[in-house]
Amino acid sequence: MTIKDKTAIVGIGATPYTKRGQSAPQTMEELIAKAVLKAVDDAGLKITDVDGFAYFAGGHDTSLLTEILGIPEIRFTATLTGAGGGSAGALGLAASAIVGGLAKTVVVVCGVQQAVLRYGTYSSSHPADPYSSFYLYSGLVSPGQAFALLARRHMHLYGTTREQFAEVAMSTRLNALSNPAALMKKPMTKEDYFNAPMISDPHCLFDFCLETDGAVAAVVTSSERAKDLKQKPAYILASTHGGDGNWGRSLYWFNMPDDLFTSSGHNTVAKQLYEMAGVGPKDIDVAQIYDHFTSQVIMQLEDYGFCKRGEGGPFVASGAIRHKGGSIPVNTDGGQLSCAYIWGMSHVKEAVEQIRGTAVNQVKDAELCLVTGGPSNIPMSGLILRR
Amino acid sequence: MSAHATNSMPDAISKAPPEEMVHIATDQWTQPFWDAAKQHKLVGAKCGNCGKFRLPPSPMCPKCHSQKIDWVNLSGEGSIYSYTIITRAMSPAVEPYIPYVPAVITLEGGGGTRLVSNIVGARVGDIAIGGKVRVIWEDHKDGMTVPHFELVPG
Numbered sequence: 001m002t003i004k005d006k007t008a009i010v011g012i013g014a015t016p017y018t019k020r021g022q023s024a025p026q027t028m029e030e031l032i033a034k035a036v037l038k039a040v041d042d043a044g045l046k047i048t049d050v051d052g053f054a055y056f057a058g059g060h061d062t063s064l065l066t067e068i069l070g071i072p073e074i075r076f077t078a079t080l081t082g083a084g085g086g087s088a089g090a091l092g093l094a095a096s097a098i099v100g101g102l103a104k105t106v107v108v109v110c111g112v113q114q115a116v117l118r119y120g121t122y123s124s125s126h127p128a129d130p131y132s133s134f135y136l137y138s139g140l141v142s143p144g145q146a147f148a149l150l151a152r153r154h155m156h157l158y159g160t161t162r163e164q165f166a167e168v169a170m171s172t173r174l175n176a177l178s179n180p181a182a183l184m185k186k187p188m189t190k191e192d193y194f195n196a197p198m199i200s201d202p203h204c205l206f207d208f209c210l211e212t213d214g215a216v217a218a219v220v221t222s223s224e225r226a227k228d229l230k231q232k233p234a235y236i237l238a239s240t241h242g243g244d245g246n247w248g249r250s251l252y253w254f255n256m257p258d259d260l261f262t263s264s265g266h267n268t269v270a271k272q273l274y275e276m277a278g279v280g281p282k283d284i285d286v287a288q289i290y291d292h293f294t295s296q297v298i299m300q301l302e303d304y305g306f307c308k309r310g311e312g313g314p315f316v317a318s319g320a321i322r323h324k325g326g327s328i329p330v331n332t333d334g335g336q337l338s339c340a341y342i343w344g345m346s347h348v349k350e351a352v353e354q355i356r357g358t359a360v361n362q363v364k365d366a367e368l369c370l371v372t373g374g375p376s377n378i379p380m381s382g383l384i385l386r387r
Numbered sequence: 388m389s390a391h392a393t394n395s396m397p398d399a400i401s402k403a404p405p406e407e408m409v410h411i412a413t414d415q416w417t418q419p420f421w422d423a424a425k426q427h428k429l430v431g432a433k434c435g436n437c438g439k440f441r442l443p444p445s446p447m448c449p450k451c452h453s454q455k456i457d458w459v460n461l462s463g464e465g466s467i468y469s470y471t472i473i474t475r476a477m478s479p480a481v482e483p484y485i486p487y488v489p490a491v492i493t494l495e496g497g498g499g500t501r502l503v504s505n506i507v508g509a510r511v512g513d514i515a516i517g518g519k520v521r522v523i524w525e526d527h528k529d530g531m532t533v534p535h536f537e538l539v540p541g
Contacts, residue, residue, distance in 0.1 A: 130414040134443045135503045137411060137533045138489040139404025141477055148471035149491055155393070156469070156516045162393065201395040201472035254468075254491045254503050255442060261469075 002276050007095040008226035008233035009385065011043025011219035012352045017183055017340030021115035023213035032060055032111040033068050035215035039107065043219045044230030050219075052076030052103030054094040056086025056373070056381075057343055060109065076103035080241060080381070084290065084374030087344025089381025091371075092239025094220040104221060110345040111215035135252055143376070144208050144293055145200040146251035151295035152202055154262040158310035160298065162202055166193040167316045168294035169206040169337055175323050176334025179360045183210060184338040207294040209336035216345035218352065234355040234369075234385045238277035241373070241381035244268045249377045259309070264296050264375035266303035266382065273382040274305075279368060281305035284384070286354050286363040287328055287370040288347035291335040296375045297321075301330075304370065304382075323361050332361040347371050348383070355385045395474050397512025401488040403505055403535055404473075405481060406527045416444045419458050424532040427524045431497045433457045440498030463522035465492040465536065468501055472511055486511060492520060492536055502534065509538045 013035045015023070023031060040047050047069050053062045059079035066074055076097040080086035087110065094106035128136050140146050154160050169188060176182035188206065196205040226233035246257055247265040260267070274280055281304055289304075291297045298312035306328050307315035315321075321330035333339045333350040340346050351369040353359040366387070373381035413421055416432075420443075423430040432444035435455025439448055447454050470490035476482040488506040493499065506514055507523070520536035527533065 128409045128412045130412050130417045131443055133409060133411045133413070133417070135489075136409040137404075138503045138505050139408055139473060139481075139484075139487050140471075140489045140503065141408065145471055145473060145489065149469040149489070152471060153469040153516070198395045198472075198474045201474055202393055203471070255501050 003092060003095040003099050003236065003239065004276050005235055005237055006099045006223055007220050008223050008235045009091065009218050009352050010221055010226045010229045010231055010233055011039040011041070011045065012217070012349050013038025013040070013042050014216040014346070014349055015214050017181060017212055017214040017342070017346070019183060020211040020213060023113055024115065028111050028113050029064060029068055031113070031213070031215040032065065032109050035111065035217040036065070036069060036107055036109055039217035039219045042231065045105065045219065048072055049105045050107050052094065052097050052106035054078055054090045054097065054106055054108045055110065056080040056090040057083050057110065060111065076106060080379060082379045083376045084292065084343045085376040085378070085380045086241060086373055087290070087348065087381065088371045088373040088383035089239060089241030089379060091218065091220060091236055091348065091383050092241060092381065095236050095239060098220060098222055106220045107217055108220065109215065109217035110343050112342050113213045114211045115213070132252065135254070143251060144203050147293050147296060148200040148203045149254065150251065150261060151293070154295065154299065155202060157262055158313065160313035163190070164298065164313035164317050165202070165207055165294040166190050168291070168297045168321070169193055171316070171322050172291060172331050172335040172337040175332050175361050176338035179334050179339060182334035182339035183212060184334065203293060203295070209292045209341045210338070212340040212342070214340055214342050216342050216349050218348055232356045234352045237368070237384040237386040238273050239381070239383045240269050240272040240276060241379040242269055243378035243380050247378060252377055262299070264299040264303045264380070266300055266372060266375065266380045269380045269382050270304045273384060277384045279384065284328060284368050284370045285366040286332060287330050288351050288372070289330050290344050290347065290372045290374040291331055291337050292374055294337065297330065300372055300375065304372070323363070329363050332359060332363065344373055351385050355387050394512050394514060395472050396486050397510070399486050399511050401486055401506050401509045401511055401514070402484050403507045403525055404487045405484050406525065410529055411531045411533070416446050420444055421531060423458065424524065424534060427532065429461045429463045429494070429522050429534055430458045431461050431494065431500060433459045433498065440500045442497070442500040442502060459496070461497055462495045464495040464539070465520050467506070467514065467516055467518045467520060468493045469516060470506060470514055488514060490536065505535045507535045507537060513538060
């Protein structure tokens with residue numbers, strides 16, 4: 001038995017996305033509560049119907065949310081371990097609770113306020129321990145610096161170029177331009193990309209995602225119940241999380257075998273995801289790929305089988321991920337590079353809209369949408385939604 | 388692809404990052420590595436049962452679960468597996484230390500284990516994957532010593 005097709009996302013809600021610090025004086029709990037209420041309303045449900053919460057990346061305080069929102073009873077509350085890698089998997093966690101009979105209506109929610117905690121600098125928020133001491137002393141204080149080491153090795157082994165990273169940034173920016181909710185409004189040319197300040201060579205400013213505030217919530221319930229609700233259900237065809245043991249702590253470890261070092265660490269998660277779903281990369285119509293860094297979009301496209309290992313650079317350069325004319329349109333809302341960074345949850349929102357057929361940059365007749373969680377230490381995660 | 392062609396600030400000399408960035412924390416398994424560093428010796432943690440190296444040193448061998456460790460003196464030589472050039476300071480205090488170059492070093496005699504460190508004192512344009520390096524030591528004010536690496540000429 002698996003969770004295949006047994007649940008659906010029936011409601012989605014988000015606060016406005018703002019630049020880092022601009023959500024003030026709203027508090028984090030306030031943002032989350034607003035997103036939850038919007039999602040529940042979108043589903044045509046009441047907040048009193050909610051009986052569970054599923055989170056990732058440290059999660060939020062269910063007891064406090066219950067108090068703020070006036071939820072009568074909680075029957076399930078759990079958090080995937082790890083960091084942003086769990087965003088797509090948190091939907092699977094919610095599905096597991098429903099399929100297992102633990103709860104009926106589970107909300108996945110994540111809020112970000114980067115004026116309070118800048119995820120881009122992990123040393124200040126996580127004091128050195130005996131393990132992190134082994135990389136922090138080298139001055140690697142942000143994931144964008146650490147992932148630059150993976151990107152450099154990928155360039156060395158496969159001839160991947162900064163021009164190819166630029167294509168990811170430009171394609172994603174183009175999608176943001178037609179999305180009113182997206183924060184980045186200026187077109188980006190190749191010249192703009194190469195004029196951007198270098199941060200951690202080979203990663204320049206436009207290889208990094210945005211720093212933003214906001215919250216996104218998704219309501220999950222059984223497929224059976226979903227049929228009678230307000231919205232067209234986005235069925236959770238499959239969701240998996242985990243990772244290859246040899247990937248381990250990855251960007252905090254740097255001792256992965258060569259083939260994994262130059263990857264997104266999604267290899268096993270992707271395999272399990274396609275197996276559970278009974279589909280392959282050719283069946284996917286549109287993909288929301290966790291884009292904290294352009295180079296990791298390229299490596300995820302390889303791990304999810306849209307192209308062969310090492311061919312991600314030429315693949316994106318061919319125009320394959322463009323909304324217009326691409327074989328697999330990627331990050332159709334402008335992604336985390338150009339729309340907003342809500343630790344992967346904006347990707348879930350966009351995926352639901354693509355499946356409903358209401359996305360701003362709609363992929364015509366999209367039936368299957370892939371969502372990935374952030375390449376990081378284990379777990380990575382994946383999600384396939386179907387119409 | 389020439390890695391040289393893509394190096395930013397090629398004519399700058401790579402610096403060491405500020406030592407205040409981290410206070411090294413240890414436990415009983417990592418302590419011998421840092422104790423050896425204070426003696427300016429680079430050591431590897433080799434399983435006392437099956438001979439597998441691991442880094443960082445952890446409570447047991449992931450292969451055979453033995454807790455015996457043979458601390459092996461390494462040559463201090465290695466090769467650059469990958470690197471990044473930090474050209475932007477994450478905070479104003481780091482500005483004087485730009486550019487610094489965090490690198491992953493494959494340690495000679497270390498059974499394939501890699502150490503994250505820095506390439507210091509090098510012309511940035513000369514740094515490339517596969518380049519030969521040798522350990523040098525930086526004594527910190529807090530009493531800890533950390534390994535850095537310099538390029539080996541030729």
